[in-house]
Amino acid sequence: MKLSKKESRSRIHKRIRKKVAGTPSRPRLSVFRSNAAIYCQLIDDKAGKTIAAASSTDSTIKGAGTKTEQAKKVGEKIANMAKGLQIENVVFDRGGYLYHGRVKSLADGAREAGLNF
Numbered sequence: 001m002k003l004s005k006k007e008s009r010s011r012i013h014k015r016i017r018k019k020v021a022g023t024p025s026r027p028r029l030s031v032f033r034s035n036a037a038i039y040c041q042l043i044d045d046k047a048g049k050t051i052a053a054a055s056s057t058d059s060t061i062k063g064a065g066t067k068t069e070q071a072k073k074v075g076e077k078i079a080n081m082a083k084g085l086q087i088e089n090v091v092f093d094r095g096g097y098l099y100h101g102r103v104k105s106l107a108d109g110a111r112e113a114g115l116n117f
Contacts (some may be wrong), residue, residue, distance in 0.1 A: 013096030020093050021045045029078065029090040029110065029117065031103055038071045038102050040078050042090065052081040071102040075109025082115055092117045 003011070022028030027042040039055040054077040056062060056070040061077070064070060082090065090110075097103045111117070 009096035011096075016093060016096065020091050022091055025087075026089045026091055027051055027082075027087060028093050029115070030093045031095045031097065031106060033095070033097055033102055038067070038074055038106060040074060040106060042078065042082060042085075042087065051085060051087070052078060054078040054081065068102055068105045071105040072109035075106040075111075076113040079110040079113030079115040083113075088114065089116045 020028060022043045022045040024044050024046065027044050030041045030043055032039045037056045039053070039057075041053040042051040043049070044051055054074050056067070056074050058074075058077070061070050061073045064073065082088070092107060094103050099107070107117075
């Protein structure tokens with residue numbers, strides 16, 4: 001029986017989450033990609049809290065260039081939010097998506113803005 005795309009991504013994500021966990025000093029940078037937008041969160045898994053979040057649905061980012069360019073701006077925005085919270089190191093959680101296209105662009109934007117992972 002062949003798995004659907006959603007089920008396959010879910011399996012991959014579970015496999016990644018076994019190895020990746022966020023702490024208060026080094027939170028998890030979680031990425032979710034929909035057809036229309038891209039979302040990311042800084043998560044402290046020990047406390048079960050979201051520290052910061054950014055997405056391409058924000059009015060300053062929405063409609064600014066291609067979806068890949070928007071993803072880069074989301075990465076820069078989450079990095080700036082992290083800097084404001086004195087966070088420099090994160091663990092990257094690609095959410096079961098391939099590290100390619102919009103996910104890679106978000107990661108590159110975050111790295112260029114000063115996040116280490």
